[in-house]
Amino acid sequence: MSAGESHKTPLKGSVYTDISHDPVTSILPEGDVPYTDHAMDADERVIVALGYKQEFKREFSLWTTFCVSFSVLGLLPSFASTMYYGMGYAGTAGMVWGWLIAMFFIQCVAMSMAELCSAMPTSGGLYYAAAVLAPPKYGPFAAWITGWSNWIGQITAAPSVDYSLAAMILAAASMQNPDYVPTNWQVYLLTTFIMIIHTAISCMSTRWVARVNSWGSTFNMLALIITIIAIPAGTSNEPRFSSSKEVWGTITNLTDFPNGVAILMTFVGVIWTMSGYDSPFHLSEECSNANIASPRAIVLTSGVGGLMGWFLQLVVAYTVTDINAVMNSDLGQPWASYLLQVMPYKTALALLSLTIISGFSMGQGCMVAASRVTYAYARDDCFPLSKYWKMVNPYTQTPVNSVILNGVMGILMCLLILAGDTAIGALFSIGGIAQFVAFAIPIATRVFFVGHRFRKGPWHLGPFGPYIGGMGVAFVLLMVPVLCLPSVTGSNLTPDLMNWTCLVWGAPMVMVTIWWVVDAHKWFTGPKVNVEHAIHAVSTTAIIDSVGADEDAGQEPEDDASIKAPSTK
Incomplete structure (x- = not known):
């Protein structure tokens, strides 16, 4: 055009x-x-x-789009949910250095994605970009793999967040009553209840969804700022802070791998936390001035999220006193254990309450973003019964059927809770690896196959685009095997300590690849024009x-x- x-x-x-x-x-x-x-x-x-065709009302602005993506990012609840992967793998040095290193490359991925979004502002997002940019013979297959990987990452986001939220709520109950020990069934039932609430809210009209997420994102930011200030101001430790030498230079390696690999493994928490900045891409058909506002929202989310997340890492690194006690507490939730370790009881409970409310907002944002992805792929008949999932409700003008589908699937996935912490923990790694693989495919195609023939939108990186994209792709290629590593090896590796990411993500991807070879290549041609x-x-x-x-x-x-x-x- x-x-x-x-x-x-x-x-x-x-x-x-x-x-x-x-x-x-x-x-x-x-x-x-x-x-x-x-x-x-x-x-x-x-x-x-x-x-x-234009099927949605464009009632999202730059601010409300940013609010949804920042809610999906959910820095405070995300950090609380993934402390085990940062502090638990390499201690305080792994936290502060790991976040800095990972964020540099994650910014490269985010900026390259924003450039694609400006040129192709559609709900299909990376799936659409992969189809357009790949060589003609491979466009449908590139879209197929990108779409399924992105969809798997999207639909696991809300269940993993809501599981963490349920665990924090029950940890708060344990703080109130030390004799109470939550069971897996109780965690599952509470997670299901939260999923149902998020599904109901996501079925509302775009205006109300935007408003709810604006309120939630504002609270998220305020809660994060309050926490960053309250912890160093209210810590009861003596001495109050650890030395900089200890924080920056002492690697507490709790894995069976060398220190360098242990630091790379801490990236799991950073990647999972920062995997929500693609939400503006999927909301671009509901955003006004989309080819400028949506890429700006992507970069704003990754930039603000990265900086504020690092501040939170520093605060925790300078105040924690006993990492092993935090990781192995009977509360079963490292963030709650940490707060009790460094804060008076009432203050710790107040900050945990802020984290719980922020987590609810985060789960809501994840549900909204995932429903738009399901709708976009169903619009192109990627799924069985796509004609139902691509329907837009005439009253709310939102993809209600897609929301309900994602809600039901999320509840079913949360049955992994009953199999233990390691099984449900796979949802976190899946979210990271699935999303970043989907991010990397169209960026790699734009960098290595399309090059300067790529038609830039009004927001672009100029001549630096291919180099920035190349660094982002190299980072993803490095991290895919790292995300699949267990924390222990040899005789220490038992089924309950195994990292099941390679199976839980890899098996569905192998199945959809076989589906492509056997049948899907005959009828799937990529995005379907409906205008x-x-x-x-x-x-x-x-x-x-x-x-x-x-x-x-x-x-x-x-x-x-x-x-x-x-x-x-």
Whole structure:
């Protein structure tokens, strides 16, 4: 699609198309243009140019989109849920250095994703980008693998968050009554109850979903700031803080691997915590000024989240006194154990309560983002019974069926709670590995196969895009095997200590790959265009496109002709 202003020449019986929009990279064939019989605003022109009808109300702004993604990030509850992977693998040095190193490369991935989002602001997100950017013969397969990996990561997010939330609630009950020891069944039933509430809220209209997530994200940020200030101010330890030499230089390696590998293993917590910044991509069809606001929300989420998350790491690293006691407490929740170790009882309970409320908001954001991904893939018939999951509720104008599907699947996945901590813990690693593999495929294609032929949107990285993307892809390739490592080896490795990520994520991916080879390659062709466009016969269509606008946007004009007539069957 060329960018520029459209000019209409009155012709009797004509159907006119206004495609004046910022550049997009579309699934539509070269020279093909969509058409419609009504005037379109800038956002609708962009989504139509990508081959889709405008089906949602655009009631998300930059701020509310950021609020959803920041809620999905949920720094405080995410850190509370993954302390075992940071402090528990390499101690305080692993926490502070691991976060810094990982965040540099995660920022590379986030910025490259934002560049793709600006060029292709659609709910399909990375799946759509993989299909468009891959070589023609491999586009459908790239979309298939990207889509399934991303979907697996998305649908495990809310269950893992809600499981952690239930564990924190019951840990608070144990703090009140030391004789109470939660059972796995109680954790499962509470998790299910929370999942049902999140499903109900996510079925509401876009305006109310945006409002609920705005409130939750605001509370999330306030709770995080309060916690970062309250811990160093209220710690009851003597001495109050550990020395910088101990914090930055002492690696408490609690794994069977060398120190360097142990630090790499701490990245699991960082990756899982920071895997929610793709949410603006999936909400872009509900966001106004999407090809600018959505990529900005991605970068804002990763940048603000990375900085504030590191501050939280520092606060905990400087105040913790006994790492083994935190990891092995009878409470069964390291964050609650840590708070009791460094704070007076009432203050610890108050901060745990803030974390619980923030966790509820985080789970809600995860449910919303996952439902949009399910809808987008069902729209392209990726799933069995897709015709039901891609339906948009006429009253709420949201994908209610997709929300309910994700809620039911999340409740079923939480049955892993009954198999023990290691089994349910696999959901955390799955979320990290599945999401980052999906992030890396379209970025790698853009860097190594498309290169400078990639058509940038209004938000882009300029000449640095391929280099930044390359660093992000290299990081993902390094981390995929690391995310599958157990913390112990040899005779210490037992089934209950095994890292089951390779099986729980790898098995479904092997199955969908076999499905592709056996059957899906016959009918799955990638994103399905659902808007009328030029390859369909029309009465008369005149489209006069300004080539100069392409030059102004820094793009090479695709056609010397200033008048493009659509082809007909």
